[in-house]
Amino acid sequence: MSQSCLIKKCTRTSRGLCDCCQQNLCLQHLNEHNASLVSQLNPLIDEINGLGDCLKTLNIQKTIGNSRQKLEQWRQDCYKKIDCFFEQKCQELHQLVNEKVDQQREELKRMHLKITELMNTQETTRQDINLLTSTIRQLETNINEIKQTCFTLDTRPLLIDDMHVVINKPTEHELDLSTLSHVYKTIPCSKESFRPFTSNDRYLLMHQKPSLCLFDREMNVVKQTLWSYGAIHDMCWSSTLNGFIVLGKNNIYFVNENTMAVDNVQRIEERYWGSCTCSDTVLFASTNEWSSSIIEFKLFPAIEMIKEWKYPLTCSKDEAIADIVYNNGNLALMAAKYFLLFFCISAVNINNETIKIVPVSVPQ
Structure with a gap:
């Protein structure tokens, strides 16, 4: 035996179970309920469009601004460490050369004093002349060697471990202390x-x-x-x-x-x-x-x-x-x-x- 539509005062025969209200309704009321459901799609479309507009206007640079600033500070700190290390090694090179130059300078000073002494006394020998000449030639050779000095540098590529900078995904409800304001009072x-x-x-x-x-x-x-x-x-x-x-x-x-x-x-x-x-x-x-x-x-x-x-x-x-x-x-x-x-x-x-x-x- 067929059932009547469960809508109050409706005498038409029910045609099916309404997905909206879970009641047996006639064809007319089924259509009305369906139209009511379809009409609820419009505000949902409006909300989706609004969210889409929100994404379009999202300022990604502003969102990552604080983190980008921290990365920039990390980069500058690394540059400073590299520059400091570079200056240290340059000083080591200068020191190595200066040690050799100082040795030759001391020898030149000693030779100059020796020649001055001989000139003041107005007395010298062939052996003195030969020894002085030989020493001068050796100094000349040493200075030329210093000029042509070539240091062997063993350098290694600077390896940066990916763990030096770890970007953690934000946790839901996590408190970001960096967003707190400065001390007020x-x-x-x-x-x-x-x-x-x-x-x-x-x-x-x-x-x-x-x-x-x-x-x-x-x-x-x-x-x-x-x-x-x-x-x-x-x-x-x-x-x-x-x-x-x-x-x-x-x-x-x-x-x-x-x-x-x-x-x-x-x-x-x-x-x-x-x-x-x-x-x-x-x-x-x-x-x-x-x-x-x-x-x-x-x-x-x-x-x-x-x-x-x-x-x-x-x-x-x-x-x-x-x-x-x-x-x-x-x-x-x-x-x-x-x-x-x-x-x-x-x-x-x-x-x-x-x-x-x-x-x-x-x-x-």
Whole structure:
């Protein structure tokens, strides 16, 4: 038995399954859906044409400009080394000839003194004349030999290993440090100030003994409060709480961005905190010890511990977590192993309560 078209109020018999909506439609509605699909090709053509125009206007020289400049600098440095080597060898040639010339010059000087002495005394012998003449002829021969000296130079072609310049293809999401701007401004810090700092989209929070200070984009202090709670191990921003989380030795503090009021929200004596980071819903804090743990706290309505990941899920027994950062469902861990640093990425699935460690190689 034939089916009716599934379009509402259509009484015609269906003629086939529409590829667009996966419904049995009549011929008219099949044609309408097909026309609708075909009409969607036009904007795609426009996008392709736009991308083609973009490629035409792409300035390749600008794209490779920085790399070309580095290559040019490498070439100039190589030229300087070749020129320096050339001058060194030229000096060696001059030195070899000068040694022979100096010898003949000394002999000429000695002969000149001898003849002068004989002339002053007005006394000489045939033997003296013969000896002087023979010596002069030998000097003449030696000087002519110097003039005709031909050095044998053993030269080798300068071989350039292709590995002297290695062009690496850009890696997706790789940070190109060469694109960073020059230093805009420096904030001086005393040795007594604690090193951790963090920021949100407006302010930079850092410790300037004896205060905890908020800096604006111009690096000016806009707010500050006296910090009398001991060492600061780490800090991070929580968009959920609209404030800053500060880790002390055993305490977790909340700093209100507007009032700079400091509240002690957690104290766990047996925990020695190392680093922290926030997602939209939770706070992650690592312990500062070998075979570190990662503690998860819920942020709302109050900061409370809900989970703990321990060794060997977090790191090896002889490793310690130095820093953690949360982004898009993943925790990036920086771990230390007996003074040797390496990086690993930890993929944390919050819903399934699992953690997976994936090592990442670090360029030498």
